[in-house]
Amino acid sequence: MTGNTQVGVSIDEQVDVLMSNTGYGDDHTREIMRQELRERLIQAEREGRPLRVYCGYDPRTTDLHLGHTITMHKLRQFQEFGHHVIFLIGSFTSLIGDPDDVKAREILTPEKVAENAQTYKEQAFKILDPKKTEVRHNSEWLAELGFLDVIKLAQHFTVQQFLAREGFSNRLEDGNPIYLHEFFYPLMQGYDPIGLKADAQVGGQDQLFNLMAGRQLMQKLGVQPQVVIAMGESLPGTDGIEKMSKSKGNHIALLSEPGQMYTSLMKLPDFAMPLYFKLLLGWSQEDVDDMMVRINRGEVEPQEVKAGMALDITTIFHGREAALQGREFSRKAMQEGGIPDDIAEHAILSDTPLVDLLVATGLCKSKGDAKRQIQGGGVRRDSDKVTDFDEVVCVADLPTVLQYGKRHFVRIVKG
Numbered sequence: 001m002t003g004n005t006q007v008g009v010s011i012d013e014q015v016d017v018l019m020s021n022t023g024y025g026d027d028h029t030r031e032i033m034r035q036e037l038r039e040r041l042i043q044a045e046r047e048g049r050p051l052r053v054y055c056g057y058d059p060r061t062t063d064l065h066l067g068h069t070i071t072m073h074k075l076r077q078f079q080e081f082g083h084h085v086i087f088l089i090g091s092f093t094s095l096i097g098d099p100d101d102v103k104a105r106e107i108l109t110p111e112k113v114a115e116n117a118q119t120y121k122e123q124a125f126k127i128l129d130p131k132k133t134e135v136r137h138n139s140e141w142l143a144e145l146g147f148l149d150v151i152k153l154a155q156h157f158t159v160q161q162f163l164a165r166e167g168f169s170n171r172l173e174d175g176n177p178i179y180l181h182e183f184f185y186p187l188m189q190g191y192d193p194i195g196l197k198a199d200a201q202v203g204g205q206d207q208l209f210n211l212m213a214g215r216q217l218m219q220k221l222g223v224q225p226q227v228v229i230a231m232g233e234s235l236p237g238t239d240g241i242e243k244m245s246k247s248k249g250n251h252i253a254l255l256s257e258p259g260q261m262y263t264s265l266m267k268l269p270d271f272a273m274p275l276y277f278k279l280l281l282g283w284s285q286e287d288v289d290d291m292m293v294r295i296n297r298g299e300v301e302p303q304e305v306k307a308g309m310a311l312d313i314t315t316i317f318h319g320r321e322a323a324l325q326g327r328e329f330s331r332k333a334m335q336e337g338g339i340p341d342d343i344a345e346h347a348i349l350s351d352t353p354l355v356d357l358l359v360a361t362g363l364c365k366s367k368g369d370a371k372r373q374i375q376g377g378g379v380r381r382d383s384d385k386v387t388d389f390d391e392v393v394c395v396a397d398l399p400t401v402l403q404y405g406k407r408h409f410v411r412i413v414k415g
Contacts, residue, residue: 011041014081018074021279023205023232037227040199053078053229054086055202056138056192057124058094059116060108060246061388063253064123066313067235067244070279072127074202074229079132086134086196087124089117092142093189098210099182100247101167102174107181110139123254126317141195142188153187156220157213162186165209190214193226200227204234206243235279238264239397240272248394249354253387258318258326260384265310266330267382270295270302273309280313345411354381354391354402357412363404379404 015038024030044051055071057064075085094113097105108116121135145153162168162183171178190213193201203211208230215225234243237250244251252264268276274292277283283291294300307327314323346361355370358379364370371389373379379386380403381393393400399413 009081011038011045014041017077018229021232022230024208024230033228037200040227044199050083051078051199052084052086052197053200053202054088054196054198056088056090056093056189057120058090058097059113059120060094060097061390062116062119063246063255063388064120065244065246065251065253066280067251069127070231070235071202071204072124074231076127076129079129084134085128085132086136087121087128088192088196089120089135089137091117091137092139093185096181096185098185099167101170103176104179104182119255126254136196138192138195142191153191153217156217157187186210186213190217194218194221194223198226200229202229203231205230205232206234233275233279236272236275238267240269242396246388247392249391249397254317255387257385258314258322259329261317262310262314262323262326263330264384265313266306268306270306273306276309276313281309345413347413348393348395351392351394354386354393355389357393357402358404361402361410363402363408363410373404
């Protein structure tokens, strides 16, 4: 190491790598962030220290999913250049949750958040180097703020700014209520870089409003504003279209078993493969384009390409031996098991909690029974084991098949 960089790696080379796959909605903002990153790297090298870089993850549920690893890979790049990476667990922000485009999220209890966060470090270290990662909780500073402190922070933002946020503007246009406490979320997340004394924050482009709120708050408080590293592309979920999300039910959990992860990846639409190769396996755009050309020419079969991709991704999170076992499990399950064609159907008109559907369809006797069966691994959705009590079946993802045990199936369809 020389200063805070790898030997032989220039600041310009770092900037090129660290700004790869970033997006800000306009080229001007991206160029500003690129220049500020370069200046911050020069400043840090002059001071003989690494950059302090973080990304926050809210434990609204027990599982992180493959989509979360996009920002983790960016943090890993910072680590490889010798910078100080902080994995921030949103133990306070997750009480409210990032505002949804449609409705307010349920307010969680501190006990539920702590329960959800128990395995977050273990999951993060599948990508990050545990020896080079500092783990923090934002309750350390947010829980210490008094009501007067919050008022003083809030004076630096306008209601108009918050209503311009896409999620809020969509709800306002649709006539859906926006609750006052939801405005606190960007304010709290904006205070995190101050609590961490951060040089840079990594986040998804969908988080750009919150990321920039942090910059604005730092400037108002006389602190050097953080550099925002906003990821340009999001990983699509198992539907291949919508961004991977737990609330949409199209996610692949990091805690899923090797066979389940492999099977879920094999179910991806062919057109979703390029982003999985690029974002999860680090392929260049040139290599991805070449692979798709070969598929289109019929030189290789899409399923063969997808099988290789599924094996490589499962290997990242479970190791090669477990991934190979997962592949065999998946193949046997598809050959020997499968879902019967003539099964009962149950129609829904709106997004419905999976637990409620298990009861409504008669697969389980009660909500308590449904949760016990989920906990025991007895419930599957489209052959994937259900692990989250709070999973929601979205109308946009229908049809989908719920399974209890080996012989009980119900197909959920649009009403």
